[in-house]
Amino acid sequence: MSEQRTRPVFYAVWLIIAGVIGWWAAFQLTVEKFVLLADPDATLSCDLSSFIQCGKNLESWQGSVFGFPNPILGLTGWMAPIVVGVAVLAGARFPRWFWATFGAGILFAFGFVCWLIGQSIYDLVVLCPWCMVTWAVTIPTFFATVVHLFRNGTFSSSEKVQERAGRLMAWVPLATIVAYAIIVVMAQLKGIDFLGEIARLLF
Template identity: 35%
Template sequence: MTSAAAVASPATVRPSRGLAVFWIVAGLFGVATSFLLYLEYVGQLTGADPIVSCSFSPIVTCGPNLLSPGGNLLGFSNSIIGVVLFWGPVYAGVSSLAAPGGMRRWYWRVYSLFIAGAFLFVHFLAYRSVFEYGSLCPWCMTVWLATIPLFWFTVSWTLREGVWGTGAGTRRVGAAVYSWALLLTVLDYAVIAIAAQLRLDVIGSLF
């Protein structure tokens, strides 16, 4: 994911093969995890045993989050949103690999806004999980695990490649953020983990 994207023409941009494959893998991971989360949600409603339990302690458990208003923001489980929308990165990755000439800039703008929206959404859910519901949903956290690096790598890539403007300053910022995207992802995870530990004593609840 470190090689520069090929610009086929002033109007089109193509990501590196590594970045495109990363989108596909992260998207499929998100779809699978969201589906497991949906099965857990159904199990919570019906009392059926889940395929893989996500209850490890009174704090590390799915139930409070899945059945909360925040877990059903549109009147149905947020997991359904994940099952549907995580196909977006898969489509972006496949279309990148299938279109040697690249895709138009408006396409990447829409895609990066889509990813940015998902990034804000999972942080909103993480905040409510830690500070309002007092519990951590393991399957929810694996969705966060996929979404956070998607944001840092994708949005910085669009800035670096001039998707939002060809100014040298914008490209430099994008290149700098892209080069540190993995570290920023780890720091993002760490902020959530530290907040959860300080607020809920997650480690203590497991023993």
């Protein structure tokens, strides 16, 4: 099941969808950061409650851990999945080193998101709406990319491994739901009534 014999259409489409959603979330956070810079006392549109807001995240040191606002990483980083997805749909074939580099970038994004989730829940004790959108697309993108890199021969030249990885792709949605559930449980145990907050905001 090498990439040369089958084009990963669904994976490519997902990369485009995830990239667009992730980029939009980063753009919205960037706009909110500009609002805060113009007026530190401003009430942001994403500040929905004491537990669900992005103002506290943007003003914290975790919100600029590399010396500049984290959303800038999203504005630039999410372009990569979009470009790769479009290129694959167009019939591009990339060498193993390219996929390995792309996988390393996705791994970094996943690790960074995991760290931010921990900081949001256990240190800041808030859940940022636009940040959660980013988490929501980064997690399945990571799972799908790991499986795809086994499937297309980047990690293994064994056809048996590639075939098994191909079958594992169907389990990515379930793994993603489990990951979401773990985040919700972590928040609930910390005292952030996430489900209750959502219910109050909706009803």
